Amino acid sequence: MGHEDWVEPKAGQKAGFGKFKKLATPYDAFMESEGIPVFRELGMHDIRELPLAPWKRVGGSGSYIQLYGTEGKWxxxxxxxxxxxxxxxxxxxFEKIYLVVEGRGSTEVWLEDGGDKQIFEWQKGSIFSIPLNAWHRIVNASSQPALLQAGTTAPIVINALQNPEAVFNNSFVFAERFSTDRDxxxxxxxxxxDPVRGLAMRRTNFVPDAIxxxxxxxxxxxxxxRRVEPYMTDNTFYFxxxxxxxxxxxxxxAHTxxxxxxxxKGKGYTYTWPEHLGPTPWKDGYGDQVRRLDYKQGGMVTAAPGGARWYHQHFSVSSEPFRLTAWFGPHNPGRDPGPPGAPHIDYTAMDITEGGTSIPYHLEDPFIRKEYEETLAREGVVSKMEPSLYEPPS
Ligand SMILES: [Fe+2]
Known part of the structure; x- marks a missing residue:
């Protein structure tokens, strides 16, 4: 492999290309090598509409999903x-959690060849975790296809080790992440x-019905x-x-x-826009830079597609509650960079008037309320956005 000769910049010039394209990471190359599609977008209305292809290594058929802003993170x-x-x-x-979108079946998990197996059954709406480097097998119990979505820490591990063989054929046994106990x-x-922000947490390796x-x-x-954080198999994967x-x-x-x-459950839409556009982008003439995605059960949207800090806001428009599960990989918002013991605040839950990044209703863009009320009227859903919510605190 020949290398190009280095040319020093002349006076008044800067070294380097200046403009360049992002290189594929080892994980990008790994996904491409798997022979299934890689879906890259803001989100999708319904995962059932995603084109799948036969998946030789894993079995069944599949598609990778890498929504904007999550590259390299999970x-x-x-x-x-x-x-x-x-x-x-x-x-x-790498760590992996599964959400069952459709179908029912069972999962077998074991640590080493010939070792005792855990076997449990799942259905639509179940979420469960596969412990780090444990063997596992997914079995469909019905005559209909089952559709599952996985979340993993694979990009971090594959990008660091740069060798898929070391990731998929590694003999190290993480005994502390698995148990043959019946429960x-x-x-x-x-x-x-939870030990970080004091929010409601459940230590459970299985949620049979997240819906x-x-x-x-x-x-x-x-x-x-309402909200809960399930903590599964000592994972760093946060959701x-x-x-x-x-x-x-x-x-x-707003956050990164x-x-x-x-x-x-239910249906709704999400708006997301860069924090630097401010809390009232429509009023200020930046409405064309706000991204919107409409979705229902099985659909999804990335909260901050451009990296950096983006505002995002979620709207329930169905006659049943709008239920979401948010997946972060190992990026708990309460674990931002900083030395141990440094003071930190739950800034995404504090208003911009209190030093946080949350826009109180009385300071938000008037377009939001108007459009929401019009949408609910069209859907035949009664609004619970009482006028008092829009009054500034006295
Ligand atoms: Fe958020």
Missing amino acids: GSYAVEVPGAGALNPEKHL FYKEKTEVEP DCELPLDNRRSPGY WIGQHEVGRYSKAH SAAVLICL
Whole structure:
């Protein structure tokens, strides 16, 4: 391999190309080598509409999903398991959670060849975790295809090691992440404060029904908002399940990219725009730079497609509650960079008037309220956005 000769810049010039294109990472190259599509977009209305292709390594058929802003941060894919079929057994040096979009079946998990297996059954709406580097096999119990979405830390591991063989054929056993106890994949419903921000958390490796499970009151995004963080198999992969009331919408708030919101129930839309455009982009003439995505159960949207800090705001328009699960990879918003012990605040839940990034209803763009009320009227849903919500605090 020959190298080009280095040419020093002349006086008044700067070194380098100046403008250049992003290079494919080792994880990008790995996805391309798998022979299935790679979906890159702001989001999608419904994952069932995603084109899939036969997937030799994993079995079934699949598509990678890499929504804007999540590149290098965490990975995702859709996989369809044929009726009465199964995926190939596999293990890997990255964490993985699964959400069941459609179907029912079972999962087998074991640590080493001949070791005791955990076997548990799942259905539409189940979420479960595969412990780091544990063997696992997904089995479809019905004659209909099952569709699952996975979230992984694969990009971080593959980009660091630059060798898929080391990731998929590594003999190290993470005994601390797995147990043969009978209740390992039994749902745990006890709620405790998470150690980072004190938000509602459940230590459970399995949520059988994320669509209808009970959620504790949170009130951070809108009055009546409910939310829980399931903590699974000691993962760094962070996610939560949240629900907006019928006829209400969240306040906009800003943070950097990682979060992808996946709809579990109801339907709605999300607006997202760069924080530097300010809290009233339509009024200020930047309406064309605001991105919008409409979605329903199985659809999803990236919260900050451009990286950096973006505002995003979620609107429930169905006659049933709008329930979302947000996946971050190992990017818990309470773990921003800084030395241990440095003071930090839950800035996404605090108003911009209090030092946070949340836009109170009385300071938001008037276009938002007007359009929301018009949309609800069209959908025949009664608004719960009482006028008092728009009054500035006295
Ligand atoms: Fe957010």
